[in-house]
Amino acid sequence: MSGIREVFPVEAGGFTTAGEASATIKQILKKLGVDAGVVRRVAVASYEVELNLIIHSLGGELLLHVDDHRVRITSQDRGPGIPDIDLAMREGYSTASEDARSLGFGAGMGLPNMKRNADQFAITSDPGVGTCIQMDFNI
Amino acid sequence: MTLAQMMEITGAELLVPGVPLDKEISAGYSCDLLSWVMGREQPGMAWITVQTHLNVIAVAELIEAACVILADCSQVDSAMLQRARDDGFALFASKHDAFTLGGMLYAAGLRTTERP
Ligand SMILES: Nc1ncnc2c1ncn2[C@@H]1O[C@H](COP(=O)(O)OP(=O)(O)O)[C@@H](O)[C@H]1O
Ligand SMILES: [Mg+2]
DSSP: OOOEEEEEEEOTTOGGGTTHHHHHHHHHHHHHTOOHHHHHHHHHHHHHHHHHHHHHSSOEEEEEEEOSSEEEEEEEEOSOOOSOHHHHHSTTOOOOOHHHHHTTOOOSOHHHHHHHHOSEEEEEEETTTEEEEEEEEEO | OBHHHHHHHHOOEEOSTTOOTTOBOOEEEEOSOHHHHHHTOOTTEEEEESOOSHHHHHHHHHTTOSEEEETTOSOOOHHHHHHHHHHTOOEEEOSSOHHHHHHHHHHTTOOBOOOO
16 A cells, blocks of 8 residues: 555634544545544544544644554644643543533543544643644554 | 334434435444544444534444434424435434433343443
């Protein structure tokens, strides 16, 4: 399989198009013939990270990178960053707005869902600068 | 259990004409928090929720749910309905609440999705 690289810009507050990047990523992986179980795990994790860009960030992008050994999803945003990553990683912790909660977001399970679904999960954040999440899925 | 059997058991109304009703339902889960559903996803699941908006269809398609059943449903969000119709996604509405719907399907042999 030759390497694949795709970039998906994600806008802050874009609820009506929420999930489009993840749906496209899922289609690409299916077409490449990636194992269905792996595709599902990537779909869940990329949806959660995409929604976090929409709900919590000032905007950013998802990067899809596939080679012979793994699917890598990288999320980069333009801030505001996460002041306490250990706290943010806790199940149930959420700073989502009332508006987001009324749509069923803000369960505080997004980051835990990502970590559980990915084979490797790394998060770094610079308050005022942005957050970067990298998730690898072995194939 | 097929979608047709689920309709018979619950009396749920199909909102998307033409959807194949012989599709199998593998399990059920009832929750209004999207991340909880993503955490309990299983292919072919029936998802029972009161949330009526676009993002429910987006999530349901992503996790390949067999259907969404809107509980306590008096009015369906028009953008949600349009999206389900455009995509041919099996969206149902019921006057029953989520507890009752789950109970009916459980009594008919359907079980909850697997805990990860
Ligand atoms: N990209 C991001 N930028 C800023 N804050 C974030 C970002 N992603 C997550 N967070 C913070 O981490 C918290 C937990 O995230 P998550 O587990 O996905 O739960 P939820 O999205 O339901 O709030 C969020 O409420 C938010 O405070
Ligand atoms: Mg989240």
